[in-house]
Every structure is written in structure tokens, then in C-alpha cells.
Amino acid sequence: MSATGTGAAEAPRYTKKDFESDQDVRWCPGCGDYAVLSAVQKSMPDLGIPRENIVFISGIGCSSRFPYYMNTYGFHTIHGRAPAIATGLRVARPDLKVFVVTGDGDGLSIGGNHMLHVLRRNVNLTILLFNNRIYGLTKGQYSPTSEQGKITKSTPMGSADRPVNPIAFALGCGATFVARTVDRHIAHMEETIKRAAAHRGTGFVEILQNCNVYNDLAWNVLYDKEQRLAHEMKLEHGKPLVFGPVDARQALIMDGVKPVVAPAKETPPDRLWIHDESNLNAAKILADLFAPDYPVPVGVFAAVSAPVYEEIVLDQEQRAIADKGVGEIAKLLKSGDTWKIE
Amino acid sequence: MSETAARAVTAPKPRRDLARAVVRFAGDSGDGMQLTGEQFTLESAVAGSDLATLPNFPAEIRAPAGTLFGVSSFQLQFGSQRVYTPGDRLDCLVAMNPAALKVHVDDLKPGGLLIVNTTAFDRRNLDKAGYAANPLDDPTLAERYRLHKVDMTALTLEAIQDLPLNTKEKDRTKNFFALGLVSWIYTRPLDPTLDWIKKKFAKNATIAEANVRVLKAGHAFGETAEIFSECYQLEPAEMAPGLYRAMTGNRALAWGLLAAAERSKVPIVYGAYPITPASGILEELAMHKRFRIRTIQAEDEIAAASAAIGASFGGAVGVTASSGPGIALKGEAIGLAVTAELPLVIFDIQRGGPSTGLPTKTEQADLMQALYGRNSEAPVVVLAPATPGDCFFIAYEAVRIATKYMVPVIVLSDGFLANGSEPWRIPDPSTLPPIEVHFRTDPAGFFPYLRDPATLGRPWVRPGTPGLEHRIGGIEKQDGTGDISYDPDNHDHMVRTRAEKVRRVAQEIPPTSINGPATGDLLVVGWGGTYGAITAAVERSQADGKAVASVHLRHLNPLPPDLGHILREYRRVLVPEINSGQLVRVLRAEYLVDAVGFNRVRGLPLATEDICDTINQLLEGH
Known part of the structure; x- marks a missing residue:
């Protein structure tokens, strides 16, 4: 086991091509996953980490095929368990840069428990959660992020469950870095992935992703030019929360303890809500907002510093060794109450 | 003193x-x-x-x-x-x-x-x-x-x-x-x-x-x-000279892992979720952070097994433990370790069941779960300690086999061994067999599913090794390259290869030791924590002049290669177990012998007297 740090100093210069594996990509034509794969491969050279120190761990689902297409170390595991497997890997090997690739079903349904605990522990890894609001690999059943009343093969009269909001979930679990990006906003996606990867602790990114076969245009509010212009609200640290077309800018402000939308022009500057990534309470309010009544926030909701699980584990080990030296089994066996038989 | x-x-x-x-x-x-x-x-x-x-x-x-x-x-x-x-x-x-x-x-x-x-x-x-x-x-x-x-x-x-x-x-x-x-x-x-x-x-x-x-x-x-x-x-008992200590099974399992980590120079990551009667191992290991061992108290049984597998992927030895209910939850993850061909050690401290059952009482009813309790063909190595002190050697052996063959190993202890103690002659750790782990570093000709001809184990690669970047997973792989493969013949070949790999562990098993005459009227076959009761009963029968012998199995999968021959040297075979007849079923299926069971499932160790009575009845031809 070696110390934390991913060997950034000696990283060679890479291009996107260095991160493309020799495997044929097998997603459906037109799937949003292609754009995410391309953005991740393009982001890798900028991380400044030697390729051999990067590991992609995934669970089960369309998104979880991801590791096969990355020319790094990779492990395609079992449904929902990638965060737990990645936690074990980080504890064993804190020198590696670990990514977890998951989906709305993998990460929030069967693996919801592990997602909760990896986030609260603040394990130093990056989670990319592809949210297409549908089970794609099993051919089109509703998912835990599907809207209530969703008509699918398993819910011909509409789904009865209320959806979970990944951003609100992550913040509720105590996540230290929470962001949302969109598969069709390439530049924003790359920028967000790089920021998440640089975060010390768990970097959680919800990627709104299109399943063109079973749930086409689920995120049309951010694809359609006009809707996007009307609703997308870019979160930028230190800048006011405003959105909408230039001639009809809207401001998101607080009226008492309730967020409201008001024309930006008529809002006095001291009432503007200045986005602060270190304010977790504010992030929790933003997490619940969505069109049509509110803007759709994209970008970094929160980024705070907190102790990292495996660093504490390592520190305890180092302190124990500093205190009494490396353990010796021969000595341990003879410790405590013993007696001799001649 | x-x-x-x-x-x-x-x-x-x-x-x-x-x-x-x-x-x-x-x-x-x-x-x-x-x-x-x-x-x-x-x-x-x-x-x-x-x-x-x-x-x-x-x-x-x-x-x-x-x-x-x-x-x-x-x-x-x-x-x-x-x-x-x-x-x-x-x-x-x-x-x-x-x-x-x-x-x-x-x-x-x-x-x-x-x-x-x-x-x-x-x-x-x-x-x-x-x-x-x-x-x-x-x-x-x-x-x-x-x-x-x-x-x-x-x-x-x-x-x-x-x-x-x-x-x-x-x-x-x-x-x-x-x-x-x-x-x-x-x-x-x-x-x-x-x-x-x-x-x-x-x-x-x-x-x-x-x-x-x-x-x-x-x-x-x-x-x-x-x-x-x-x-x-x-009078003091006549015991082999040496330095002694009291040893419980759970502590011995923990210390066996510490010995394995020290000897192999490969760190251990132990993932566990609290469950009676296995929690004591986690607590014991957590006290020994100086010994190349890291513990994770996971959010659930599945995460505990998964974390161990993640650690093994990273080049540490992943170990997880539980009792029967938790092993059931870990089943899918154990299957992943089977197909990913990674070392993994699983301790099952058996207790009364099914479901919650008798959490603080002992039982031996997880043998079938250990052998077969996973989806599809997912063979693993299964070992069982005979006494509390034996847990030390079995834990060490489990790590040795898991790393040598790149295979999961289940250790079946039980509540009686876990908490029971015996005077234990302290071994000299340098006399333990070496655990030699080789991580592949040479990129020339590398594929993740190339095999060692002797063990059929695949190369273990630590992520971070330049030029050996590769992907593995739960989908069936082509032998050799490790590429995803849905080819029917390749799948058949891989099913047989994974089974053969486990079978080859038989070459690690020493000749079976027979307590008593090499041929006779009755052979009593046991496994796990019933060792004491069976041995005492058999020795009592021998003192009465009866042609009775016993063997105690520490390897349950694969079985010792000489066992089939031994079984045929006796007129009758008796298998006492704290379950309703699991090993006896395996022996009958494997060797076509007319073995009979003696079964009591009371949450308590078997009574020597009851085994003696059964031996006498069998010898009298009842």
C-alpha cells in the first residue's frame, strides 16, 4: 500500500486517443452514452494522472459497460455494488484515481444503499451517474427517477412511485461535491467532469442522458433550444442566480424561506441570490428546483471540504505503527497470558 | 505464571x-x-x-x-x-x-x-x-x-x-x-x-x-x-511441551490472517458487517492496525464482500466474514470473484437457522450453502477448522490457496469454535508454509486470462502497473484474452476450467490422517467443530476393543484425493453432523458409499455419549 497521491508529477502527455480501448462500443446508435464516453476520454489528459493509475468501476446497466471502452484499468462488477467495490479498492490502494460509472437504476435503486454510504463517508473517488429515467438494458421498465405515472411495459397504467431526485439525495447523504451536467452540452460536461475529478472526496455528477430507444427526449427541457433558453440556470460560484433570455432575464431569489422567480431588472442587487458552492443549505434548496415552475440548475451545486474516509483509515494505521512499530505475529502469539509445559 | x-x-x-x-x-x-x-x-x-x-x-x-x-x-x-x-x-x-x-x-x-x-x-x-x-x-x-x-x-x-x-x-x-x-x-x-x-x-x-x-x-x-x-x-495432563495460551476460534481466525499478511507481504482488507457470532473477528482485527490489515465496517453484507473484492482487484487480499444469513446475501458477490478469478477469503461462522434462527447457538448446516449456494456453476474452495486453535492454520491456508489459485475460499467455522477455547500450543510462525505471491509486471504477451499450467490461476496485476491496463468483469470472458465472449463452446470451456481450477487444489491436501486401524468395521467421518466429540467417542470405542476409526475432513471442496479409497476399507461409514445430513449426502453422491448420518440439530455440540451409542448400534447391526 502506498501513500495517497496519484503520481501527477510524472504523468506523460496524453491525447484522447490514449484512453480509447480496442473494444467495439456496443451502445444503441444515437445513445447519449457516446457523448459521455467521448467527454470523459477527452477530459482524461487534463487530469495529469498516469493512465495506469486510473481505474473505472461500474455496476450493471447500459452505462456500466463504460469501463470496457476506456483504455485504463477497469472492473465491470455487479448490480449496484460499484461504490462498495470502489471503496474497498480505495482503502487498499489510495494511490489510484478511481471513477465509478453508474445509472439511475444501478446507483439509486438496487445500489441506493451503497450510494448513500459512499457519499457520507466521503471516499475519494468520482461518481458519474447517468440519469436517463428508464431501465434501458432490461428494455424499458420505469426507473427510480421516472416521473410518477410513467407508462412503461411494467407499468401499463402508469407508475405509482414518486421519483427520487439524485441531487437532493446526494446532498441529503452529506456529499461534499454535487454537480449536474447534460450529455448534449459537451463543453459543460467536460468542465464538470474535470472539476469533480479534482475534488478531494466523493465527487458526484448527475449526467442527464438520453435513452433514444426507451425514453427519448426525457430531458428535452435542456435539449430544445427554446425551452433551454427559458429554463436552464447555470450555477456559477460568486455570480447571481439568473436565467432566461437576455430580454427577459429572471432572477431566482428567496422570499422569506421560499425560493421565487422574479424579473431580474426589477430585483434590487442586494436581493439577488449569489451562488456560493460552500453553502450546503442553499444547495439543498436549489436541488429541488425544476421546470416548469422553476429554472433547471446545471453546474456545481456544492463543493465543500471534509475529511476523507480512507485518509482517516490510513492515518490511524500510521499512528498505530508510529506508536508501537509494525506488528510481528511471533510476538503477538506470545503476548498476554501464556504458560509453559515442560 | x-x-x-x-x-x-x-x-x-x-x-x-x-x-x-x-x-x-x-x-x-x-x-x-x-x-x-x-x-x-x-x-x-x-x-x-x-x-x-x-x-x-x-x-x-x-x-x-x-x-x-x-x-x-x-x-x-x-x-x-x-x-x-x-x-x-x-x-x-x-x-x-x-x-x-x-x-x-x-x-x-x-x-x-x-x-x-x-x-x-x-x-x-x-x-x-x-x-x-x-x-x-x-x-x-x-x-x-x-x-x-x-x-x-x-x-x-x-x-x-x-x-x-x-x-x-x-x-x-x-x-x-x-x-x-x-x-x-x-x-x-x-x-x-x-x-x-x-x-x-x-x-x-x-x-x-x-x-x-x-x-x-x-x-x-x-x-x-x-x-x-x-x-x-x-495431575497435569500430558501435553506436548511448549508455550501455551488459551485460544478461541474467532481470535485464531483473525491471527491467522495477520500471519498470512506478514508472510505474504500482501496487505489484507477485511470487510464485514456486524453479525453474531462473527463480529468478534472484526473487533479483534481492528485492534491490530500495525499488521498490514485494514478493516472496513461496511453498510451491509453485500458491501462487505464487495469491498473485499475491490481490494483484491487492487492487489490486496480481500477477506469478508459473516454467519449464514450474511453469506446468503454475499452470494452474488462471491460469484463475481469466481468469474473475475480474484482471491477472496470468506469466513462463515455458522449458527442455528434458517433466517435469524438461533444467533448465539452453533450449527453445521451451511455446508451446502458453501458448496452450492450461488447462481449457476460457481465452484469455490471450502475449508473447515476442527478446533478453536486450528482456526489459525485454516485462515492462513485459506489465504495461501486463494492467492495461489486466484479463487475464492470459504472457511466454515461455527459458533462453538468461535467462542470456545482450548489450550493452544503456540506455533513458530516461521514453520508455516510460505505464501508466494507474484504480481505480473511484464507487458510482453500479457492477457488477463492467461493461465498458470499447474494451478490454472490467471495473472494477478496491481492497477498502477504501466502497460498492463485491462478490463475484467462479470460477463463471460474468452479464455486467454479476457475479452467479452458469448461463444457457446467458450462458455462450456470456462465452466469446466473454473471447476478444474478448484479441483486442482487437491494437490495441496496432505494424506488423510486416520485415527485408528486402517481397515475395520466402522469409519466415522466428521468435519468442523464436531472433531472433539467424534474423537472422544471413537477413542472410547477403541478402548472397548472395537475396530472403529475416524477421519476428520478439513478440506471439503475439493475433498482429499485419498478419501474414496479410505472409505472402502471399512464395513460401515458413519457421518455425525449438526445438520440434517449434508456431508453424508456429498459422500454418498461422490463415492457411492452407503454412508449413514447421525444428526442432531439442537444448537449445541454433539454429545460424545450419543455418538458412542450410535457406533455401538451400527456395530451391532441395527
């Missing part, structure tokens, strides 16, 4: 020589019976006795006082000859309250020594135990047993009346009165307990003083009170 100290305790009353004795301390779960038993065990070990213990306690942490289900007990057998089991029937029962008497008195041999704490026999406690009348007033009790009514609470309070402690604190020391008294009866040295008190209560001189005084008061009571006419002494 020196031999002189052990001999220093002398009793002026006549001492009768004994070969062995079975003693049980029983009381309320708050009466400190486990501690009393553990201290008596240590005293007996220091006196040179061989011994075996059986702690037995309720699943409830603070069961209501005085109730039948709140009774906690600790039994041990100690002797001047080999002692294989905690014993069947009791020579001496200490009952601290009416409930303890009611639950345990039928296990006492007629004429056995019965010591009761009369103070606790008040109306309230009698009601709780369901006694209409005080059983101590019934003359048949004293006719049937050598009954000693001792007002322990009063004697305890008297011994420490001047100490500035409240009544509750004073009352809590009465278990040491019982310990002192029984120590006198069996001529056990008090020094180990006096040392323990000194260490345990180093920061509270008054409590320490109280415990010392009460212990000595109990001892003196035996010596001076008119009621005890005699006491007993035991």
Missing part, C-alpha cells in the same frame, strides 16, 4: 485424585457467568489441565433478570488426559438463581455436586422461574445430588462490608465468590485471577480490593466450612 505459583495453593482437607471433571457455571445474564468461566478456564490451564469450553448465552443483551431465557452459562471439561469436548453430563453445577437451576439441573449427573446461591431463591425469582415451591426445600434434590446451599450474596457482602461501595456494586462481585469456592474444590490456582483483577481494575483500587477479597472469601469458605468434606486434585 510459574509452576510454583500454580502448586502453592494447598488444601488441608483430604484431596481426592480425579482424571477429569465437567463444571458448569450458570446464572442470570447479568451475573458474570462468562467471565467466571473464562477465569476458571485460565486457572485450569495454568494448573496444566487439558480442557475444552462451551460458553452458552442468550441472544438478548440484557434479558430480563431472573427469567429462564435470561440464563447464561459457561461449561468446561478439564482433565489430566486429553480432553476433546466440553463434556456431556455435569460433575458440578453452580446455579446462581432458581432459573439457572431449573434450566440446567437435569444435565447434572446423579450424585453430582450442586452448589446454589440461596440468597437468590426468593419468592420473586422463584415465580419468574416458574417454581410453585422452593425446590431447595424438596428433599429429593438433596437425595439425588450432593447439594450445597450457600448464602453467597450474604457472605459476599460480609467480606466487603467496610468498603465504600454501594450494595449493587458489592452484589456484582458475588460471581467471584463462586469462582473462589469452585477453585478450592478443584484445587485450581487463584493467581491468574488475582493477576487479572489487578490489571482489569488498575484504575479503581476499591473495586479491585473487593474482587480480591470476595474471591479469597469463596476460597476460604470451601476450606473452612464444614459442609465441604473433600476436594479434588488433578
Whole structure:
């Protein structure tokens, strides 16, 4: 086991091509996953980490095929368990840069428990959660992020469950870095992935992703030019929360303890809500907002510093060794109450 | 503790020589019976006795006082000859309250020594135990047993009346009165307990003083009170020379891992979720952070197994543990380790089931789960320790096999081995077989599923190794390249290869040791924690001149290569198990032998006497 740090100093210069594996990509034509794969491969050279120190761990689902297409170390595991497997890997090997690739079903349904605990522990890894609001690999059943009343093969009269909001979930679990990006906003996606990867602790990114076969245009509010212009609200640290077309800018402000939308022009500057990534309470309010009544926030909701699980584990080990030296089994066996038989 | 100290305790009353004795301390779960038993065990070990213990306690942490289900007990057998089991029937029962008497008195041999704490026999406690009348007033009790009514609470309070402690604190020391008294009866040295008190209560001189005084008061009571006419002494057992310590199965499993980590120079990551009776291993390992071992208390059983697998992928040895219910939850993850061909060690500390079952009681009913309890064809290596001390060697062996063959290894311990203890001759760790781990670093010609021709193990690569970047996963892979493959013939080949890899572990198994004649009328085959009961029964039959032998399997998958031949050298084969017949089914299927089972599933170890009876019946042709 070696110390934390991913060997950034000696990283060679890479291009996107260095991160493309020799495997044929097998997603459906037109799937949003292609754009995410391309953005991740393009982001890798900028991380400044030697390729051999990067590991992609995934669970089960369309998104979880991801590791096969990355020319790094990779492990395609079992449904929902990638965060737990990645936690074990980080504890064993804190020198590696670990990514977890998951989906709305993998990460929030069967693996919801592990997602909760990896986030609260603040394990130093990056989670990319592809949210297409549908089970794609099993051919089109509703998912835990599907809207209530969703008509699918398993819910011909509409789904009865209320959806979970990944951003609100992550913040509720105590996540230290929470962001949302969109598969069709390439530049924003790359920028967000790089920021998440640089975060010390768990970097959680919800990627709104299109399943063109079973749930086409689920995120049309951010694809359609006009809707996007009307609703997308870019979160930028230190800048006011405003959105909408230039001639009809809207401001998101607080009226008492309730967020409201008001024309930006008529809002006095001291009432503007200045986005602060270190304010977790504010992030929790933003997490619940969505069109049509509110803007759709994209970008970094929160980024705070907190102790990292495996660093504490390592520190305890180092302190124990500093205190009494490396353990010796021969000595341990003879410790405590013993007696001799001649 | 020196031999002189052990001999220093002398009793002026006549001492009768004994070969062995079975003693049980029983009381309320708050009466400190486990501690009393553990201290008596240590005293007996220091006196040179061989011994075996059986702690037995309720699943409830603070069961209501005085109730039948709140009774906690600790039994041990100690002797001047080999002692294989905690014993069947009791020579001496200490009952601290009416409930303890009611639950345990039928296990006492007629004429056995019965010591009761009369103070606790008040109306309230009698009601709780369901006694209409005080059983101590019934003359048949004293006719049937050598009954000693001792007002322990009063004697305890008297011994420490001047100490500035409240009544509750004073009352809590009465278990040491019982310990002192029984120590006198069996001529056990008090020094180990006096040392323990000194260490345990180093920061509270008054409590320490109280415990010392009460212990000595109990001892003196035996010596001076008119009621005890005699006491007993035991010659030290003839045990192999060496340095000894008391060892429980859970601690031995933990220390076996520490030894493996030290020897292999490969760190261990231990993922576990608290569950009785396995939690003790996690707690033990967490104390030894200096030993290349990292523990993760995971959010659930699945995460615990998954974290271990993640660690193995990273080039550490992943270990996870649980009891039956947790192993069921880990099944899918174990299957991943099977197909990813990563080392993984899984401890299953079996307990009574199904479902929650009897969490604090022992059972051997997870053999089939270990062998087959996963989807599809998912063979793993299965090992089982025979005694608490053997757990050390089995844990070490599990790591050695898992890393050599790149395969999951399940270790089947049980509640009896986990908590039971035995005097254990401390091994020299340098005599353990080496664990040689080679991580592949050479990129030339590398594929993740290339195989070692001898073991069929695939290369283990630590992520971080340049030029060896690769992807593995749960989807079927083409042998060699490791690329995803749905080819029918390749799948058939991989199913057979994974099975063959496990079969080849047979080359690690030493020749089976036979306890008794190499051919004869009856072979008794056992596995796991029944070793003591079976060995004692077989040796008793042999002493009666019967042509009976036993073998005890530590390798359950693969089975020892010489087993089939051995089975055919006997007219009958008997397989005693604490399940409804699992190994017997495997042996019948594997070797087409007409083996019969002896099965009791009571949450308790098998009784030597019952196995003896079955042996006799079989030999008489019933």
C-alpha cells in the first residue's frame, strides 16, 4: 500500500486517443452514452494522472459497460455494488484515481444503499451517474427517477412511485461535491467532469442522458433550444442566480424561506441570490428546483471540504505503527497470558 | 505464571485424585457467568489441565433478570488426559438463581455436586422461574445430588462490608465468590485471577480490593466450612511441551490472517458487517492496525464482500466474514470473484437457522450453502477448522490457496469454535508454509486470462502497473484474452476450467490422517467443530476393543484425493453432523458409499455419549 497521491508529477502527455480501448462500443446508435464516453476520454489528459493509475468501476446497466471502452484499468462488477467495490479498492490502494460509472437504476435503486454510504463517508473517488429515467438494458421498465405515472411495459397504467431526485439525495447523504451536467452540452460536461475529478472526496455528477430507444427526449427541457433558453440556470460560484433570455432575464431569489422567480431588472442587487458552492443549505434548496415552475440548475451545486474516509483509515494505521512499530505475529502469539509445559 | 505459583495453593482437607471433571457455571445474564468461566478456564490451564469450553448465552443483551431465557452459562471439561469436548453430563453445577437451576439441573449427573446461591431463591425469582415451591426445600434434590446451599450474596457482602461501595456494586462481585469456592474444590490456582483483577481494575483500587477479597472469601469458605468434606486434585495432563495460551476460534481466525499478511507481504482488507457470532473477528482485527490489515465496517453484507473484492482487484487480499444469513446475501458477490478469478477469503461462522434462527447457538448446516449456494456453476474452495486453535492454520491456508489459485475460499467455522477455547500450543510462525505471491509486471504477451499450467490461476496485476491496463468483469470472458465472449463452446470451456481450477487444489491436501486401524468395521467421518466429540467417542470405542476409526475432513471442496479409497476399507461409514445430513449426502453422491448420518440439530455440540451409542448400534447391526 502506498501513500495517497496519484503520481501527477510524472504523468506523460496524453491525447484522447490514449484512453480509447480496442473494444467495439456496443451502445444503441444515437445513445447519449457516446457523448459521455467521448467527454470523459477527452477530459482524461487534463487530469495529469498516469493512465495506469486510473481505474473505472461500474455496476450493471447500459452505462456500466463504460469501463470496457476506456483504455485504463477497469472492473465491470455487479448490480449496484460499484461504490462498495470502489471503496474497498480505495482503502487498499489510495494511490489510484478511481471513477465509478453508474445509472439511475444501478446507483439509486438496487445500489441506493451503497450510494448513500459512499457519499457520507466521503471516499475519494468520482461518481458519474447517468440519469436517463428508464431501465434501458432490461428494455424499458420505469426507473427510480421516472416521473410518477410513467407508462412503461411494467407499468401499463402508469407508475405509482414518486421519483427520487439524485441531487437532493446526494446532498441529503452529506456529499461534499454535487454537480449536474447534460450529455448534449459537451463543453459543460467536460468542465464538470474535470472539476469533480479534482475534488478531494466523493465527487458526484448527475449526467442527464438520453435513452433514444426507451425514453427519448426525457430531458428535452435542456435539449430544445427554446425551452433551454427559458429554463436552464447555470450555477456559477460568486455570480447571481439568473436565467432566461437576455430580454427577459429572471432572477431566482428567496422570499422569506421560499425560493421565487422574479424579473431580474426589477430585483434590487442586494436581493439577488449569489451562488456560493460552500453553502450546503442553499444547495439543498436549489436541488429541488425544476421546470416548469422553476429554472433547471446545471453546474456545481456544492463543493465543500471534509475529511476523507480512507485518509482517516490510513492515518490511524500510521499512528498505530508510529506508536508501537509494525506488528510481528511471533510476538503477538506470545503476548498476554501464556504458560509453559515442560 | 510459574509452576510454583500454580502448586502453592494447598488444601488441608483430604484431596481426592480425579482424571477429569465437567463444571458448569450458570446464572442470570447479568451475573458474570462468562467471565467466571473464562477465569476458571485460565486457572485450569495454568494448573496444566487439558480442557475444552462451551460458553452458552442468550441472544438478548440484557434479558430480563431472573427469567429462564435470561440464563447464561459457561461449561468446561478439564482433565489430566486429553480432553476433546466440553463434556456431556455435569460433575458440578453452580446455579446462581432458581432459573439457572431449573434450566440446567437435569444435565447434572446423579450424585453430582450442586452448589446454589440461596440468597437468590426468593419468592420473586422463584415465580419468574416458574417454581410453585422452593425446590431447595424438596428433599429429593438433596437425595439425588450432593447439594450445597450457600448464602453467597450474604457472605459476599460480609467480606466487603467496610468498603465504600454501594450494595449493587458489592452484589456484582458475588460471581467471584463462586469462582473462589469452585477453585478450592478443584484445587485450581487463584493467581491468574488475582493477576487479572489487578490489571482489569488498575484504575479503581476499591473495586479491585473487593474482587480480591470476595474471591479469597469463596476460597476460604470451601476450606473452612464444614459442609465441604473433600476436594479434588488433578495431575497435569500430558501435553506436548511448549508455550501455551488459551485460544478461541474467532481470535485464531483473525491471527491467522495477520500471519498470512506478514508472510505474504500482501496487505489484507477485511470487510464485514456486524453479525453474531462473527463480529468478534472484526473487533479483534481492528485492534491490530500495525499488521498490514485494514478493516472496513461496511453498510451491509453485500458491501462487505464487495469491498473485499475491490481490494483484491487492487492487489490486496480481500477477506469478508459473516454467519449464514450474511453469506446468503454475499452470494452474488462471491460469484463475481469466481468469474473475475480474484482471491477472496470468506469466513462463515455458522449458527442455528434458517433466517435469524438461533444467533448465539452453533450449527453445521451451511455446508451446502458453501458448496452450492450461488447462481449457476460457481465452484469455490471450502475449508473447515476442527478446533478453536486450528482456526489459525485454516485462515492462513485459506489465504495461501486463494492467492495461489486466484479463487475464492470459504472457511466454515461455527459458533462453538468461535467462542470456545482450548489450550493452544503456540506455533513458530516461521514453520508455516510460505505464501508466494507474484504480481505480473511484464507487458510482453500479457492477457488477463492467461493461465498458470499447474494451478490454472490467471495473472494477478496491481492497477498502477504501466502497460498492463485491462478490463475484467462479470460477463463471460474468452479464455486467454479476457475479452467479452458469448461463444457457446467458450462458455462450456470456462465452466469446466473454473471447476478444474478448484479441483486442482487437491494437490495441496496432505494424506488423510486416520485415527485408528486402517481397515475395520466402522469409519466415522466428521468435519468442523464436531472433531472433539467424534474423537472422544471413537477413542472410547477403541478402548472397548472395537475396530472403529475416524477421519476428520478439513478440506471439503475439493475433498482429499485419498478419501474414496479410505472409505472402502471399512464395513460401515458413519457421518455425525449438526445438520440434517449434508456431508453424508456429498459422500454418498461422490463415492457411492452407503454412508449413514447421525444428526442432531439442537444448537449445541454433539454429545460424545450419543455418538458412542450410535457406533455401538451400527456395530451391532441395527
